[in-house]
Amino acid sequence: MIGTWLRVALVVVGSVLASVAVHAETVVLRGGSVYASPDAAALPDAVIVMTDGVISAVGKSGDVTLPSDSRVIDCTGKTIVAGFWNSHVHFTQNVWRGAGAAPAAALTQHMQEMLTRWGFTTVWDLGSDPRNTLPLRRRIAAGEVAGPNILLAGNVFPKGGHPVYLPPEIQLPEAATPEEAAKWARDWLAMGEDGIKLFTGAFMGDKPVVNMDPAIAKAAVDVAHAQGRPVFAHPQNKIGVETVIASDVDVLAHTTPSERAYSEDQLARFKAQGTALIPTLALFTTVVLDPGVTNRLVAATVNQLKQFSENGGTVLFGTDVGFTTQYDTTQEVELMHRALSERQVLASLTTNPARFFKAAKKGKVEQGFDADLVVLDGDPLSDVGNLAKVSTTIRAGHVIYQKP
Ligand SMILES: [Zn+2]
The missing domain is CATH 3.20.20.140 (Metal-dependent hydrolases)
Incomplete structure (x- = not known):
């Protein structure tokens, strides 16, 4: 299935970032390990659904229903934390x-x-x-x-x-x-x-x-x-x-x-x-x-x-x-x-x-929070340098950086 986002992306090859910003979409991160907050245990093989700029679901793969017309980003082997x-x-x-x-x-x-x-x-x-x-x-x-x-x-x-x-x-x-x-x-x-x-x-x-x-x-x-x-x-x-x-x-x-x-x-x-x-x-x-x-x-x-x-x-x-x-x-x-x-x-x-700074809906990866997320190549709790190894950055449900 070629979703709307993909069609837009194909038209603007080379400027994917421009397309994501203008098109409201549901983005799903699948397969990564999530730290909901710095003091939480890791949730392995997780799914995060983001709709209208907000995290609408977080859970284990299989426990979360994926919306039909969504852009899925495979995060297998990666670690996801708040923006x-x-x-x-x-x-x-x-x-x-x-x-x-x-x-x-x-x-x-x-x-x-x-x-x-x-x-x-x-x-x-x-x-x-x-x-x-x-x-x-x-x-x-x-x-x-x-x-x-x-x-x-x-x-x-x-x-x-x-x-x-x-x-x-x-x-x-x-x-x-x-x-x-x-x-x-x-x-x-x-x-x-x-x-x-x-x-x-x-x-x-x-x-x-x-x-x-x-x-x-x-x-x-x-x-x-x-x-x-x-x-x-x-x-x-x-x-x-x-x-x-x-x-x-x-x-x-x-x-x-x-x-x-x-x-x-x-x-x-x-x-x-x-x-x-x-x-x-x-x-x-x-x-x-x-x-x-x-x-x-x-x-x-x-x-x-x-x-x-x-x-x-x-x-x-x-x-x-x-x-x-x-x-x-x-x-x-x-x-x-x-x-x-x-x-x-x-x-x-x-x-x-x-x-x-009293941003009550930021800082954690939880349902109802702003969809501001970072996908890291490695686990930052096993090597702090992984905090600088960013694969994808998402703000308000839009991909604002994707490693080439
Ligand atoms: Zn200064």
């Missing part, structure tokens, strides 16, 4: 310029290189030009571009805190007073952004770090929290971490390679305030050339992740991709695994962000 979140990305590369009008194929292709082939179905963009990213998000939602669900955070910098690694010619939103910070936060959220990111510490190269005054940070946090929106921070140094704590920021967007460890007092405050951490460990292997220095940075940040996790804190997977061009997630999951179990790394990609 991944990358809670720290940037849509700032040249390819996203004019994303509202750019050809969809080029956008889909770069999205694949950067995100979808690594299993990402939801991402937090922690700073980009919304004139590019808001239209990009609309085109993904409309099915024109195959990509992840995008959430955006608008940035606020301290006065005189234009980081050395950002182009000097771009105008950054700086706040000199609490009133200015509150206005930036209100304006970003009114524009359609989903959260705020503060530079509580801005890196100035060989000049001292410029930190944001805690009262200025708190003014932006208050605006975001009044609207139920999360606040991220780039801490950079110890004072930047202290400002996160003092102003009740929700998420540390990085560990802090300049510090060996978090203090007991900081850990107690993280716990009391429910602060989450995005480690971005692999990022710190790319910032200096001296391997001895890199080893020290990695040791310090892995240690912070271990302390933070043992303290009961929520860890969120994130890579800063878009700023870094290291798209492959293998190194990040392997570095995280020095401090966390395989199940904890999987949780940082799935259930942790879903719970932290």
Whole structure:
């Protein structure tokens, strides 16, 4: 039987992704082993049915009736988990310029290189030009571009805190007073952004770090929290971490390679305030050339992740991709695994962000949940590197990446 999807696919050979996005269909994954959540036992030889963007059935082969006109993807020998979140990305590369009008194929292709082939179905963009990213998000939602669900955070910098690694010619939103910070936060959220990111510490190269005054940070946090929106921070140094704590920021967007460890007092405050951490460990292997220095940075940040996790804190997977061009997630999951179990790394990609960002229908492979799934070539609980070996990525029931 040649179903509708197949006929569409035959017409557009070479751009299968374009066809799946526009055509509502029932997709079935058959024969794989499923982890419904990071703490669940494997369900071998499973069937997952996805209808209208939702998981309509999960069960053992033979126990689930397959709808007659469905696209079946054979997953024999593979492992299926919930779609991944990358809670720290940037849509700032040249390819996203004019994303509202750019050809969809080029956008889909770069999205694949950067995100979808690594299993990402939801991402937090922690700073980009919304004139590019808001239209990009609309085109993904409309099915024109195959990509992840995008959430955006608008940035606020301290006065005189234009980081050395950002182009000097771009105008950054700086706040000199609490009133200015509150206005930036209100304006970003009114524009359609989903959260705020503060530079509580801005890196100035060989000049001292410029930190944001805690009262200025708190003014932006208050605006975001009044609207139920999360606040991220780039801490950079110890004072930047202290400002996160003092102003009740929700998420540390990085560990802090300049510090060996978090203090007991900081850990107690993280716990009391429910602060989450995005480690971005692999990022710190790319910032200096001296391997001895890199080893020290990695040791310090892995240690912070271990302390933070043992303290009961929520860890969120994130890579800063878009700023870094290291798209492959293998190194990040392997570095995280020095401090966390395989199940904890999987949780940082799935259930942790879903719970932290209150996405009640994401993060698990269960009936009634969003049909955001990743098919992996191997079992990630026997080798954490398998989290980077993606065969198929599905968002809202549509295949957004298929390994050739
Ligand atoms: Zn970043």
